[in-house]
Amino acid sequence: MNSPFLPKERRRRRLHFLAAMAGLLGGLVLLAGCRTETKQKWLNFFFDGVPQPGATNAVLRTTATVVVKPTIVTNTATITMKVFSHPPYAQRDCTACHESQFSNAMRGKPGEVCFGCHQELHASFTAGKIKHQPVAEGDCTSCHNPHQSVNKKLLEKTVPALCLTCHDDPLAAGKFKHQPVEDGDCLECHTPHAGKIAKLLKKPVKDKCGECHDDLTAKKKYVHQPVGDGECLDCHNPHATNIKGLLNKSVKATCADCHDDIPAKNAKVVHQPVEDGDCLACHNPHATDKKSLVKKSAPALCWDCHDNFLEQAKFQHDVVEDCTGCHKPHSSTENSLLAKNILKLCGDCHDDKDLQAVKGHAGAEGKSCVACHDPHVGKDKYLLKHPPVAAAAGKELPAAK
Secondary structure (H helix, E strand, C coil), X not given: CCCCCCHHHHHHHHHHHHHHHHHHHHHHHHHCCCCHHHHXXXXXHHCCCCCCCCCCCCCCCCCCCCCCXXXXXXXXXXXXXXXXXXXXXXXXXXXXXXXXXXXXXXXXXXXXXXHCCCHHHHHHHHHCCEECHHHHCCCHHHCECCCEECCHHHECCCCCCCHHHCCCCHHHHCCEECHHHHCCCHXXXXXXXXXXXXXXXXXXXXXXXXXXXXXXXXXXXXECHHHHCCCHHHCECCCEECCHHHECCCHHHHHHCCCCCCCCCCCCEECHHHHCCCXXXXXXXXXXXXXXXXXXXXXXXXXXXXXCCCCCCCEECCCCCCHHHCXXXXXXXXXXXXXXXXXXXXXXXXXXXXXXXXXXXXXXXXCCHHHCECCCEECCCCCECXXXXXXXXXXXXXXXX
């Protein structure tokens, strides 16, 4: 094979190469005694990619353990959430629950696998007369995740969202809401698994309500029968309603469930609060120290609506402070809510023989006593409305202005 270069040309190229190598070696010898900056300039002249002083081209290798946790990204911060793991899952002990680590089949019927470890829970569930439906069906995974969850107790969701998976939202029932329900604290009143009380309540209604509403019956002389018997739910809804006080019905309808004789069926006159269904204007619905559960004793209670005619009275009827002695508080067949006909009512205290002995009563037989007398107060010691002469004549004169 012929060489591509002539012998003379080959020798010339060889001499150039040797000269270049000699210059390079000489430069490297000079660099050995130069400053770092000078060395950098010379090396960059001969070679590409020379690192800066103190740098290295070596690949940096590190070893680290990375823990990945669920996060919630917001506009302001990243929140790291703790994950709760079921011990068998965390220990990768699949066969504790499954037939094998390669199978989804469980090692027993629903619930049986769980109770293999949770024996105390199983005992309490069995003892409970009332069982939550998922518990009765052994459907633990309807509420709990068998592997891991960001919620305590391995719940699929937090309460009340979990409860609302099956139950209708009780807050949708009305604008007035029971505080625990509004706070989403279902477990404040209910047990989630099993119990001995209806509705899975933790305690009887009376005791449960009394934990918060301990001021309703404390040290009161008279207690409303439903309150005393702990029948709070006869009147109240425990979750939410559209009626103030969480009542199931209006006040009028609620009271009428038991007190259906008020007002009386044959009533001619009905007291205004009764007509309006405003029973609570006069009565406390739970307990009080006053008879008939009234908020105040008469006549103070009556003065809440009626003018106090006793304040400036010179003379007063001796029974005037006992309003219910003459008047019925709810309804009556007589005018002015009188307990009975005016003549019979006055006759209860004023005998006919005593009345007949008074000259001024001559000719007044059968006439209304209030034609001449004010039944409450007056400026005359006999509570006369009119001049004695006119009264003696038995005329029913106009009431004095």
